[in-house]
Amino acid sequence: MKLRRSMLFLPGANAAMLSTAFVYKPDSIMFDLEDAVSLREKDSARILVFNALQLPVYREIETVVRINPLNTPFGLPDLEAAVRAGVDVVRLPKTDGAEDVELLEREVERIERACGREVGSTRLMAAIESASGVINALAIAKASPRLIGIALAGFDYVMDMQTERGDGTELFYARCAVLHAARAAKIDAFDVVWSDLNDEAGFLKEVDLIKRLGFNGKSLINPRQIELLHNAYAPTEEEVEYAGRVVAAAAEGERKGLGVVSLNGKMIDGPVIDHARRVLQRAEASGTRK
Amino acid sequence: MKIVKEALAGTLESSDLLVKVSPGSGTGLEVVVSSEVMQQFGHQIDHVVRDTLARLGVTAGLVVVEDKGALDCAIRARVQTAVMRGAEAQTIDWSALS
Structure with a gap:
């Protein structure tokens, strides 16, 4: 990407x-x-x-x-x-x-x-x-x-x-x-x-x-x-923190063989995970928003 | 490539150079280089200019270069453009420019 x-x-x-x-x-x-x-x-x-x-x-x-x-x-x-x-x-x-x-x-x-x-x-x-x-x-x-x-x-x-x-x-x-x-x-x-x-x-x-x-x-x-x-x-610090938790939860779900996982009661599916990865990519490129 | 008329390429802005080519006296190739960084890079500039001319097959003419601290890629580009204009070339042999 x-x-x-x-x-x-x-x-x-x-x-x-x-x-x-x-x-x-x-x-x-x-x-x-x-x-x-x-x-x-x-x-x-x-x-x-x-x-x-x-x-x-x-x-x-x-x-x-x-x-x-x-x-x-x-x-x-x-x-x-x-x-x-x-x-x-x-x-x-x-x-x-x-x-x-x-x-x-x-x-x-x-x-x-x-x-x-x-x-x-x-x-x-x-x-x-x-x-x-x-x-x-x-x-x-x-x-x-x-x-x-x-x-x-x-x-x-x-x-x-x-x-x-x-x-x-x-x-x-x-x-x-x-x-x-x-x-x-x-x-x-x-x-x-x-x-x-x-x-x-x-x-x-x-x-x-x-x-x-x-x-x-x-x-x-x-x-x-x-x-x-x-x-x-650039994403805010809060957006980066949440995106990190989404990606971690998705990885954990994949490890357990689950199709869909939830984070704090919210469903995390493909589009949400893709968005979280884009947030982390932008943060890696230029940090968080100043 | 044969230079048949006087031609210019480039500018006198910083990091650029002005190249003037002409048929000369017809007794071979003459290259005249002046530069703001002549002491440090004069030899290198002269080498790049002559190498570029050789790749284009230019063996006769007068080539005057006034350098303002250009990179080698800009030196090559301006020499190539001046020669093509001076030779009235209608097509470009890209392999000679690489």
Whole structure:
């Protein structure tokens, strides 16, 4: 069960950030070749990311590359660079339907075979950025066994909906649709970026909302958002203590061959045990909430 | 790969470098490196630049590198980009970049 609370965006053309970002310890690092890179630097960013991915430090953290859409001249060369460099996950932007993921999967497999990489070792994620994408979210989420998750991208989505970012009402349906699709497909769900770095209270309010909805985490645009996010996702001491007792009771029940056990009169079954394990995993990753 | 025109890659920001390639005088390969950390790493930077050029099959031209404390991976990337731009390469042989 890979923890994916924080996915830090890095502009693919920025040598300094690519050389040092691992020190911030997000759960995943995403090298961006799309919106963060100007048209005249697409080639240099692609080659820089290809080389950076081969740094030994990036073997110890999950790496993601956001490629340009495959219907642009940049998409396929980006994909060649990412797959050949050994990236863990390719993020496809502007995914409107299952056929977008299926095309990506075919191209990834072709490149894996061409460069001798194990077929199936490149994982995928799809970003949903339009009304069509939201409507097709379930088909997208189930389009490939390589998918580790789907993400909602807020800016393009609200543009497509002819609205603008506000208090979150404008994203409510899309968030719920993407989240339900991800859960039905048993993959992860990632929320939109929070772009106002000076509004920490607004960021934390949004994190609280998406955590309660059930998102695994959020795409981030600045390293200083990582600790805030991890802390918000960290369980309280009481939650950790209870989760420990749940897991211990479940282990005892298993030892005795019992299907269902109880703790202080409350039934403990599979979903409760799974939740307790997730609580302990988050506590192990970043302690208890401060 | 043959450098046929002048080309640039990179920036002068910290942890990056600027690479300028040109066809030169046509009498072989000349590499000029300047760096903020020349004393400690000048030899290593020169080695990485020449190794990258050799892997790309560049045997002639002038390559001027102005380093601002970049890691080896950034040095390789900027040299590769400048050469491809200077050679007007339309496709990339990824095995030459690894």
